[in-house]
Amino acid sequence: MSPAVAVDQATQTEASKQQVEKLLGLWHQHYADAASLNERRSAFERLMEEAPGPSRVQIRHVDAGGVDAELIWPARLHHPIGRRALLYVHGGGFYSGSPDTHRALAGSLAKATSADVLLIDYRLAPEYPYPAQIDDTLTAYGWLLDSGYENDNIVIVGDSTGGNLAIEAVLRQMQLKGPLPAAVIAMSPITDLSATDKRTETNEVGDPVLGILALDAASKRYLKGLSPKDPRVSPYYADMAGFPPLLVQVGTADALGDNALHFADKARVAGVDVTTQVWPGMVHQWQLFPFWLDDARKSNQSAADYAMRHFADKPKQ
Incomplete structure (x- = not known):
């Protein structure tokens, strides 16, 4: 990893290593014969079907300004909290993923933050290339504002390509001079679709989840001829001045x-x-x-703690 940033967590335990190995075994099992786009979409859905569903949450399907979504909140309440919200943008290489694949994670964040989570089902590439995904994210953000959530009580969260979309949506909102969220949480975000870092190829050997070749294939479906170094799709090349507080998690x-x-x-x-x-x-x-991963539970709790610190309306501990 970059020597400029210190590893701020404890050394990986042997139990953690074994958990990761088991996860990668499941990943290979589902993706081994998945060559085409539709096969990889199905493989992701099947992998996540093996995961337990969310517990102790309530879920309501909503039309977020024309974007299909699920509103998720802690089950101890009979209705959404209506004050604090996470806007969750799922990952999946721009071409896969859905509320089905991310419902458990979104539900756990709802409980951990005592907030409502809007989990959006944005349009996917290649059927809908750039900028459909960012458009849908901003539309959903606008729906939250129109529904009474204050911008300083909204945190936008995304994993992988969802982290990319979360950042790019806020950059677009800055250009529009609209109200910005309290913070952005980017989990394993893809910030440079050209993947120019020379270490990427080295790290790819131990990470089959999304390496440079898979990123290149996914990006081409999304970009439809747009340069991968365009700041509208790769935040690495964007002017970030004025961006709200940002948490970046990487492994x-x-x-x-x-x-x-x-x-x-x-x-x-x-x-x-x-x-x-x-x-x-x-x-x-x-x-x-x-x-499946203890470190995922810990890192997700850390992300939840970060969100709670940045809500203007602090949840009661």
């Missing part, structure tokens, strides 16, 4: 982790309040698997 085994850390460094230089967390031995998008 040391994430093939794309160095790209994200270098992006965080650039954002920090631009004056952004950036917090980076580097988790030993974690692969790309490990946060999605709290039911």
Whole structure:
């Protein structure tokens, strides 16, 4: 990983290593024969079907300004909290993923933050290339504002390509001079679609979840001829001045982790309040698997704590 950022978590335990190995075994099992786009979409859905569903939450399907979504909140309440919200943008290479794949994670964040979570089902590439995904994210954000949530009580969260979309949506909102969220949480974010960091190819050997070749294939479906270095799709090349507080989580085994850390460094230089967390031995998008990885549970709780610190309306502890 980048020497400019210290690893701020304890050394990976042997139990953690074994959990990651088991996860990667399941990943290979589902993706071994998945060559085409539709096969990889199905493989992701099947993998996540093995995960336990969310518990102790309530779920309501909503039309978020034309974007299909689920509103999720802690089950101890009969109705949504209506004051604090996470807008969750799922990962999946721009072409896969859905509320089905991310419902458990979104539900756990709802409980951990005592907030409502709006989990959006944005349009996917290649059927809908750029900018459909960012448009849908901003539409859902606007729906939250129109529904009575104050912008300083909204945190936008995304994993992998969802982290990319979360950041890019806020950059677009800045250009529009609209109200900004309280913070952004980017879990294993893809910040440079050109994947220019030389360490990427080295790290890819130990991280089959999303390496440079898979990123290149996914990006082409999303970009439809747009340059991968265009700041509208790769926040690494964007002007980040004025961006809200940002948490970036990466794992040391994430093939794309160095790209994200270098992006965080650039954002920090631009004056952004950036917090980076580097988790030993974690692969790309490990946060999605709290039911199999102890470190995912810990990192997700850390993300929840970060969100709660940035809500204007602090949840009661």
